[in-house]
Amino acid sequence: MSNSHLFMTSGFPRAPLKNGIGRYICQLKRVTIKFCKNHGDSRGIREFIETELVDFSRKNPGVVVYVKTRRHRAPCLNAEYLNGQKEYINCHNFSKDEVNKWLHLLLSRSGKEVMRYRKMWHTDNPSIQGIWTPFTFKDPKLNVASFPLNVYWGPPNPKPTATEIVMEMFRKQKLEDNQTDDITINEKDNVKSSQGQ
Numbered sequence: 415m416s417n418s419h420l421f422m423t424s425g426f427p428r429a430p431l432k433n434g435i436g437r438y439i440c441q442l443k444r445v446t447i448k449f450c451k452n453h454g455d456s457r458g459i460r461e462f463i464e465t466e467l468v469d470f471s472r473k474n475p476g477v478v479v480y481v482k483t484r485r486h487r488a489p490c491l492n493a494e495y496l497n498g499q500k501e502y503i504n505c506h507n508f509s510k511d512e513v514n515k516w517l518h519l520l521l522s523r524s525g526k527e528v529m530r531y532r533k534m535w536h537t538d539n540p541s542i543q544g545i546w547t548p549f550t551f552k553d554p555k556l557n558v559a560s561f562p563l564n565v566y567w568g569p570p571n572p573k574p575t576a577t578e579i580v581m582e583m584f585r586k587q588k589l590e591d592n593q594t595d596d597i598t599i600n601e602k603d604n605v606k607s608s609q610g611q
Contacts, residue, residue, distance in 0.1 A: 425529045426536035430497060433524070439476075441495050441525045445517065446480040449489040449505075456489040461510040462517075470514075474521060491516060495525025
């Protein structure tokens with residue numbers, strides 16, 4: 415097992431300048447593709463340039479792409495990021511798909527050097543309670559409860575359904591009709607009793 419990770423710089427994962435919160439700005443500024451016109455180990459780069467480079471440039475207008483020929487030298491990708499960091503990838507005997515994969519990896523990186531993460535999350539405002547979980551503000555009785563509980567089956571404040579509203583309106587209407595019927599019966603009894611006297 416290698417211990418090379420012990421010599422890497424360590425830190426926390428964070429986006430440069432909070433990138434992506436308001437809008438996303440690609441951190442890759444410039445890519446230089448260097449290759450040889452004749453040598454066999456540049457075949458994959460040449461195929462990529464002939465078939466996919468124009469589409470890549472159209473999809474990523476914020477990235478400047480330079481193509482530079484060098485005689486009898488190994489092909490490579492040189493990337494420069496907005497923070498000044500430079501990345502070099504040797505593309506010796508790469509296929510067209512491998513060049514495309516590495517170029518998209520450079521495109522998606524932030525430009526920071528590869529680091530060993532101390533933790534997988536980081537906050538600028540730490541809390542005494544720790545990180546939020548779905549059980550943070552729940553009742554402690556739930557720790558010893560036996561599930562399923564009927565109380566927690568539905569939403570916390572269920573609104574009446576349309577059927578329930580219509581049924582309630584029907585009940586109210588029926589009660590009003592019964593009351594009016596009772597009033598009319600009482601009035602008829604009163605009229606009969608007054609006529610009988």
